[in-house]
Amino acid sequence: MSAVLDTSASARESILGRLRSTTIADAPALPDVKGWFDAHRRHEDLPQRISRLRTAMEAVKTEFHNVTDADWPEVLLRVAATKGIRNLLIGTNTAHGAVLEARHPKGLQLVPYAQPIDTWRDQLFDSIDASLTSARSAVAEIGSVIVWPTPSEPRLMSLVPHIHFVLLDASTIHSDLHSAISAEGWSGNLPTNALLIGGPSKTADIQQTLAYGAHGPKELIVLLRHTTEATS
Amino acid sequence: MSRIIPIHPMDDFKERSRSVLNDPGQRKNFRGAMDFLQAKRKSQFPDQEEREGLRDLGAAIRRYSLAHLPRLLEQLEANLTANGVQVHWAQTSAEANAIALDIARRVNARSIIKGKSMVSEEIEFNHAMEAAGIEAFESDMGEYIVQLAGEKPSHIIMPAIHKTKQQIAKLFAEEVPGVAYTEDVDDLIQIGRGVLRRKFADADIGLSGVNFAVAETGTLCLVENEGNGRMCTTVPKVHIAITGIEKIVEKLEHVPPLYSLLSRSATGQSVTTYFNLISGPRKPGELDGPEEVHLILLDNGRTQAYADEQLRATLQCIRCGACMNHCPVYARIGGHAYGTTYPGPIGAIISPHMLGLESTYPLAFASTLCGACAEVCPVKIPIPDILVRLRNEAMAQPQSDEATLRGSGAARTVADRAVWSVWSQVYGRLGLYKLASWFMSRGRAMSPTEQGAWTRSRTPLIPAPKRLRDLLKDRKS
Numbered sequence: 001m002s003a004v005l006d007t008s009a010s011a012r013e014s015i016l017g018r019l020r021s022t023t024i025a026d027a028p029a030l031p032d033v034k035g036w037f038d039a040h041r042r043h044e045d046l047p048q049r050i051s052r053l054r055t056a057m058e059a060v061k062t063e064f065h066n067v068t069d070a071d072w073p074e075v076l077l078r079v080a081a082t083k084g085i086r087n088l089l090i091g092t093n094t095a096h097g098a099v100l101e102a103r104h105p106k107g108l109q110l111v112p113y114a115q116p117i118d119t120w121r122d123q124l125f126d127s128i129d130a131s132l133t134s135a136r137s138a139v140a141e142i143g144s145v146i147v148w149p150t151p152s153e154p155r156l157m158s159l160v161p162h163i164h165f166v167l168l169d170a171s172t173i174h175s176d177l178h179s180a181i182s183a184e185g186w187s188g189n190l191p192t193n194a195l196l197i198g199g200p201s202k203t204a205d206i207q208q209t210l211a212y213g214a215h216g217p218k219e220l221i222v223l224l225r226h227t228t229e230a231t232s
Numbered sequence: 233m234s235r236i237i238p239i240h241p242m243d244d245f246k247e248r249s250r251s252v253l254n255d256p257g258q259r260k261n262f263r264g265a266m267d268f269l270q271a272k273r274k275s276q277f278p279d280q281e282e283r284e285g286l287r288d289l290g291a292a293i294r295r296y297s298l299a300h301l302p303r304l305l306e307q308l309e310a311n312l313t314a315n316g317v318q319v320h321w322a323q324t325s326a327e328a329n330a331i332a333l334d335i336a337r338r339v340n341a342r343s344i345i346k347g348k349s350m351v352s353e354e355i356e357f358n359h360a361m362e363a364a365g366i367e368a369f370e371s372d373m374g375e376y377i378v379q380l381a382g383e384k385p386s387h388i389i390m391p392a393i394h395k396t397k398q399q400i401a402k403l404f405a406e407e408v409p410g411v412a413y414t415e416d417v418d419d420l421i422q423i424g425r426g427v428l429r430r431k432f433a434d435a436d437i438g439l440s441g442v443n444f445a446v447a448e449t450g451t452l453c454l455v456e457n458e459g460n461g462r463m464c465t466t467v468p469k470v471h472i473a474i475t476g477i478e479k480i481v482e483k484l485e486h487v488p489p490l491y492s493l494l495s496r497s498a499t500g501q502s503v504t505t506y507f508n509l510i511s512g513p514r515k516p517g518e519l520d521g522p523e524e525v526h527l528i529l530l531d532n533g534r535t536q537a538y539a540d541e542q543l544r545a546t547l548q549c550i551r552c553g554a555c556m557n558h559c560p561v562y563a564r565i566g567g568h569a570y571g572t573t574y575p576g577p578i579g580a581i582i583s584p585h586m587l588g589l590e591s592t593y594p595l596a597f598a599s600t601l602c603g604a605c606a607e608v609c610p611v612k613i614p615i616p617d618i619l620v621r622l623r624n625e626a627m628a629q630p631q632s633d634e635a636t637l638r639g640s641g642a643a644r645t646v647a648d649r650a651v652w653s654v655w656s657q658v659y660g661r662l663g664l665y666k667l668a669s670w671f672m673s674r675g676r677a678m679s680p681t682e683q684g685a686w687t688r689s690r691t692p693l694i695p696a697p698k699r700l701r702d703l704l705k706d707r708k709s
Contacts, residue, residue, distance in 0.1 A: 004334040011531070012321035015477060018535040019302040025541060027299035031292040033485045040282060056502065117520035121467070125433045142492070142503035154519040155466045159459055177488040187484045190449050192315075192515055193466070196507035201459035203421060204499070205374035205390060207397045208268050211421040214373055215428060216459025216506070 037178040042141075049140040049173045050224070056143020060199035061212055063221045072096075072223050076165060077105050079221060080130065087111050089124075089131035089161055091153035096134060096167055113154055124156065130163035135222075137172035139180050144196040145222065146180060155193050164217040166197070170226045245594045248569040258394065262566050265393045269557040272500025273608070290493045291612035293486045294548035297478075301538065304447040304480050305529065311450025315512035317525045325355035328530050332357065332439070332472055333364055335526055339470055341366060341436035345428075347464040348372040348456070349441030350388050350551060351474045351530055354573045354586065357439070369435070371428050371460040373421060380407050386567030388574060389498050389553040394566055428460065438464030438522065442475035443550070444490060445527075447482050452527065454508040455494060457501075462508050471513075471522040477529050478538075478547035490550055493610035498552040533585035533638075540636060542621055546581050548611045553578075555605035555615060561598055570595060577605035581618045584625075589639030593626035597643075669699045 044052070054064050067075045080088065087109040090097040101110055111128060133153045135145040145166055149155040158164050174180040177196075181187070186194070201216030212218055252258050277283040297304060309319045322328035336344065344361060346352060346368055358379075361368040370379040374391035378384060381403055385391030392400070397415050404423055405413040411423055440461055444453040452473050454461045465471045481487060495501045514521035537543045556562040556576025567575035572583040572592060580595035596619045605615040627648070628634040630641035658668045672695040679694045686693065698706075 004330055007327055008320045008322070008331060011323045011327055014323055015321055015529075015531045015535060016302050016305065018531075019305075019477075019538060022539045024299045028292060028296045030482075031289060031296055031486070033289065033293070033483075033489060036285065036289050036489070040285070060505070113519060115519065117467075118469075121433050125429055144503055144507070149518075149521075151517045151519060154521070155462075156520045159462050159466065177491070178485060181484055181488065187449055190451060190484075190509060190511045192510070192512040192518065192521055194509040194511070195462075196503075198503045198505045200505070201457065202505055203373045203458045205372070205377065205392055205458075206400055206417045206420055207395075208265060208390070208393075209397065209417040211418050213425065214421055214458035214460070215371070215425060215432070215463055 033178065034182070037176060041175055041179070044140070044175060046170065046173070049175060050170055052140040053138055053143055053173055054224075056140070057145075057199055057220075057222065060143070060202065061219075062199045063219065065221065065223050067223045067225050069225060069227070072167065072225055073100055073103055073105075076100070076132065076223060077103075077108060079165075080108055083130075083163065083219075085129045085163060087127070087129050088165075089113055089128050089157055091133065091150075091157065093152045094134065096132065097152075100132070113157055117154070117156060124160050128161045130165060131157045131161040132165040132167065133157050135166045135168040135172075137174060137180060137184065138168055139174050139177050139196065141176040142196070142198065144198040147195045147197055148191050149193050149195070150191070155195075158195065158197060159216050162213070162217060163219045163221065164197075164200075165221045165223060167223045167225060170224050245569065245571060245598070248571065249565040249598070252565045252569055257396075258566060259564065261394055261396060262563055265387075265390070266557055266563040269390075269500065273497055273554060273557070274500075276496035276500050276502060286489060286493060287610055287612055289489050290550075290610050291548065293481060293490060294550070294611045295545075297481050297486070298538070298544055298547055300482065301477070301480065304482055305477060307447040307482070308445055308450060308480055309529075311447065312512075312527060313450075315450045316515075317450065317452075317512055317527055320526060320528045321531075322528055323531045325530075325532055328355045328474060328528050328532075329357060329360035331526075331528050332474070333360065333366075335470065335472060335524075336361070336364070336366055336437060339436060339524075341470070343367040343369060343431070343435045344437045344439050345431050345435035345464050345468065346370050346372075346375070347438065347440040347454070347461040348375055348391075349439060349474060350385075350573060351441055351476055352439060353385060354532065355474075355530065357474075368439070369428075369431050371431065371464060372456075373424050373458060373460075376424055376428065377403065380404075384568065384573075386575065387553060387556065388551055388576075388578075394568065432460075432463040432467045435464075435468045437470045437472060438466075438468040439472050439474065440465050442473050442479055442527070443494065444487050445475060445480045446484050446487060447480055449484055450511060451484070452510045453487060453491075454510070455491065455504050455506075456508070457499075457505040459506060462506055465508065465510055466521055469522055470524045470526070471510075472526045472528065473510075474528040474530060476534055476547075477531055478534055478549075490611075494550050494552050497554040497608065497610040533587075536637060537582070537585045543581075543585075543618060543637075545613050546578075546585070546618060548613050549578055549582065550611055551578075552610055554608045554610065555613075558604040558608045560600065560602060560604065577615045577619075578613075581613075581615055581622065584622060584637060584639065588642075589622065589626055589637050590642035591639070593622065593639070593643050596622035596626065666701075669695075669701075673697055673699050673702070 138145045200220045201214045203214040320331045358368040377392040386394040443455045513525040562576040583592045626643035
């Protein structure tokens with residue numbers, strides 16, 4: 001143990017020493033990343049951002065449903081029934097989780113993620129069909145929802161179940177990743193794990209043939225919540 | 233002193249290349265895959281102005297990061313440590329493996345599940361773990377296939393690019409218990425999914441690479457499509473990330489342009505399925521995530537490249553693989569022929585720092601210098617210039633000012649040196665040149681019919697019967 005620690009410490013000194021002994025002729029200035037994005041950003045209104053997000057995510061097999069604050073549980077339950085989902089992993093102490101629980105849905109067992117993973121890992125891997133999490137926001141340009149796992153909605157909710165429902169408020173859609181990072185002030189308050197999710201898990205590792213459901217969810221279903229009555 | 237090295241690496245490389253060139257099946261696989269990847273990338277950059285602007289920005293970010301590398305490494309270390317991540321430093325592959333092994337022994341690990349990491353290939357991580365009795369299991373579909381076949385990746389992004397679905401179908405039917413032969417790609421992926429889900433749930437340690445390490449926030453970024461990277465970094469109790477010291481940026485805002493360049497250049501996707509930002513282990517109150525996160529920072533020759541103004545650009549690389557996808561040499565011989573962890577143009581310029589020029593210089597010569605790699609490189613590494621530099625280094629006089637790398641001068645042979653010494657004498661003195669060219673033109677019947685590599689597929693070179701100066705003299709008279 002200590003031998004390895006010593007080696008690491010001396011490796012650190014040697015590596016940094018070698019790097020510092022190199023003189024960099026005309027070191028470049030800090031790149032103007034903001035300037036580049038400002039110059040190339042599309043100035044779109046919300047419907048245009050929604051449309052761009054949907055187009056990008058639907059192209060990689062993401063399912064979208066327009067919902068309102070009133071009807072999203074009903075839409076979710078309908079979709080779940082169509083897909084034969086038997087149980088749904090939900091967070092604890094979330095507003096949307098509470099709404100679902102209050103409905104006592106028939107035929108769909110709600111499973112709260114209430115215990116540390118270490119106590120129920122096999123059950124999560126082997127017997128959970130689907131999950132519901134909220135999205136923090138989304139990015140139109142790269143067609144991704146932003147998910148910040150919390151103690152209420154832990155990391156594995158958006159990864160292990162075969163189907164992932166994500167509740168996204170349409171008003172939170174950013175134009176591009178740079179504006180998302182700066183508008184939400186990421187650099188000061190990143191959680192232990194932050195995620196961009198662009199669709200269901202996929203691979204093209206066998207002869208460049210695209211296949212969905214590699215290791216993560218086989219289906220990603222976005223419930224796009226509009227503040228006003230939406231047409232589905 | 234020039235020296236002749238006992239084992240000529242060129243022989244192996246050429247032999248492997250020839251064997252692929254004579255295999256129409258493999259050549260068809262590679263051609264098909266390269267055409268596919270080139271078309272996909274092209275479709276992602278419809279606007280030339282945007283593409284070039286973004287490449288300039290990407291190159292500027294990477295150059296800036298390298299210029300400030302020692303400061304950024306210390307900043308990264310400080311912020312990761314504050315976030316609860318343990319940072320380790322390794323000068324060599326052996327040191328990196330020893331660090332991982334030490335962690336594994338401390339937590340009594342029996343199995344390690346691996347996300348895609350080329351650095352772990354570089355340090356032969358799996359061998360080191362297996363030698364210590366710890367199972368190291370690949371979970372990226374391509375890597376899993378390659379490991380199951382007892383092979384190595386032939387491409388840095390698509391490890392099993394050399395295999396057809398028929399070959400994979402046969403492999404699964406033979407190696408995975410209870411699986412019937414199927415060529416259906418969806419079915420094959422579901423077989424892999426089934427096997428690997430169990431492995432994720434049971435593994436003691438997850439190992440991953442790093443695409444970008446952000447110094448200002450102490451964040452490790454991982455780019456992937458399958459979700460296995462997220463599994464490896466979230467499910468096991470311990471997560472070990474390993475990366476080369478160069479994969480660092482200062483600010484979080486430096487990530488979006490590089491991420492865009494990476495996904496578009498690598499597989500021609502506007503975005504990957506997952507972009508995973510890890511800033512620490514499980515905090516009190518959180519219900520999942522690893523309890524320990526470790527980062528191993530590896531040198532393995534990178535500081536040698538760093539020390540040289542021209543070769544430092546090698547470290548700008550973000551490992552997208554576009555250079556190999558567009559390389560006429562790679563497209564014909566594939567990744568295995570190179571015999572190095574990193575194949576293709578980037579492999580030819582990075583491997584000498586890891587393995588020494590003495591065993592890798594043939595790669596620098598296996599290029600037409602067509603420039604396709606530099607044209608597509610998202611961070612504008614001048615690969616052809618570096619190839620030429622490495623050729624010069626390989627021919628340099630060892631221990632002289634012109635020899636700056638480990639293994640410089642390795643390609644210099646007594647015969648080569650004699651030929652070039654005569655050449656420079658003759659071409660440097662007019663009288664001698666006149667005399668020599670007179671003899672050559674008159675003695676052309678004595679030209680050798682065997683002229684080494686030249687005559688293997690060409691007719692011998694024979695001097696002209698009249699020298700240029702004779703022709704000019706004839707014209708004047």
